Amino acid sequence: MSLPINLAMIREARERLAGVIHRTPLDHSTTFSRLTGSEVYFKLENLQKTGSFKIRGAYNKIMSLSSEERQRGVIAASAGNHAQGVACAAARAGITSTVVMPEGAPISKIMATRGYGARVILAGGSYDEAFDHACRVQRETGATFVHGFDDPLVAAGQGTIGLELLEELPDLDAVLVPVGGGGLIAGIAVAIKSLQPRVRVIGVQSRGAPAVYLSLKGDCRQQLAAVATIADGISVRRPGEFTLEVIRRYVDDLLLVDDEEIARAILMLLERSKIVVEGAGAVTLAALLHGHLSLPGAKVALILSGGNIDVNILSIIIERGLVKSGRIVRLRTVVTDQPGSLQRLLAAVAAVRANIISINHDRIKPQVPLKQAEVELLLETSDGDHVRRVVDALSREGYTVEVI
Known part of the structure; x- marks a missing residue:
């Protein structure tokens, strides 16, 4: 079965994104290389516009719309980062946007989304409930739905990260990617495996939201009854349909990390490297730091997918970390x-x-x-x-x- 995403789509997405997004740094970390035994490189998508990689996929999707679709505007559901990406991309394209966010979404992400010009609706206690509400609004308004991950054009935009990695580090051995619904890793995996099949692509999920992990183990797409994790950016109850198929074909391994490991990675990045990341952005380092895989001497890129952490959560993580140490x-x-x-x-x-x-x-x-x-x-x-x-x-x- 052919997949609805390919390398040509990702290259086309890069052309659309030229001059719009930041080409984020790939930063070698001497400190974390010493701590893990790998040659660690951070892909700093926390420094991307809107604070995460999400604008790549949102902008690629929105700029692919017809003039008629643009007139009807766009709608999305998001816990925060995709919301900001859609709002920013829509504002740049001159079209209206509506974003449905869970009622418990971080205040900072809600305010930032409104700041980009989107109409924000708070509905439901989780991403999936917000998604259901967004679907109802979409049927009423006729707006184009911009899915956070289960859309080939969105995933193609995220896949531009893979192209940048291989251009900046041609002898890359492995890349660790945060996984929620699967859009980020699907795009990166297609880009990297199409150009350098030898490079290992490894996904990392929160143990409190392991939808993709369990779907792969159970050999069918599963929906979790509930999710609970500080990594709200990857807190998804059900993975994407086409993204799961891409993951089956191209991803070499999928790992789980718990919230304590994520919190420690956030604190260590802040203290040792002066890098601020949210929970979803820290899962890749958490996996490597806590021995969930060992890649001695390998050149490993860790996707730090976002930096939009709520300051209240950050203060708790800092205080708990200081107490534990x-x-x-x-x-x-x-x-x-x-x-x-x-x-x-x-x-x-x-x-x-x-x-x-x-x-x-x-x-x-x-x-x-x-x-x-x-x-x-x-x-x-x-x-x-x-x-x-x-x-x-x-x-x-x-x-x-x-x-x-």
Whole structure:
């Protein structure tokens, strides 16, 4: 069976996108090469216009419409990145756009989509429910539906990343690609396997949204009852129909990573490389960092597909990461309720060079005996060993310390 996407379509998409999108950098990372044993190159689609690769496919689709279709406008369903790509592409083409987003979509992505000029409708608790609502609106309005992944023209636009990879790194050995509905990896796989069949194409999904993974294992397209992951950009309950067939033919392997691994990759990219990515953009590094595959010495390109992370989520990831690494610790102890007691406690903390972030002193808490006060300390420490030294030092001074 022939596929509805081919190399010629991807090359035509590149011509349409010339002068519209950024040719994003392919950045070699010495740090992550050392940590993983591979020669790691980041394809920085987080620096793309609208903050993700999605504008490539959206613009290619919209610029392929007839004049009659353009007059009716376009509609899409998206958790955020495709929404911005469609809105930006439609504005550039001078046509109207409507985007249906889940009610729980990040506020930053909703505001950015409206900022590009789209009419935003919030409906449903997931991408799939938003998609169903968008289909109803499409039938009522006659607007052209721009699918987020299950459209050959959309996938062809995403496939231009594959052309750029091979031009910038001809001796590429493998590429790791985030997978939600499959449009990104379908386009990249067709481009790369058509030109360099030896290059391994490996997909990465969140363990909380493994629709493609389970569809491949079950040998039929499956729909999940629910999805739950911090990688909202790939949180899809059912993969695309034609994209799944492309994945079957061209993708060498598909891996799963969990949310803790994704969060750690986000934090490490931020701290070690000063790169901001969202959950979907970090899954490729998470797979390599946590040993889900080993490619020693190989030149490996990781697609960092987007950088539109909600700042509230980012702050939680940073704080949790600091706690897990022992760089922030919260302690609870009890002191006598008399002048100088708190000062002596703080002097003991200072003696082991822990930095105090905040203090809560409570002498009226019912569980605390009279003439005593409970003290909670939030401390900045250097690592887990430093935390142990702080606790030991306070214990030697007679304090009963609880790490909370």
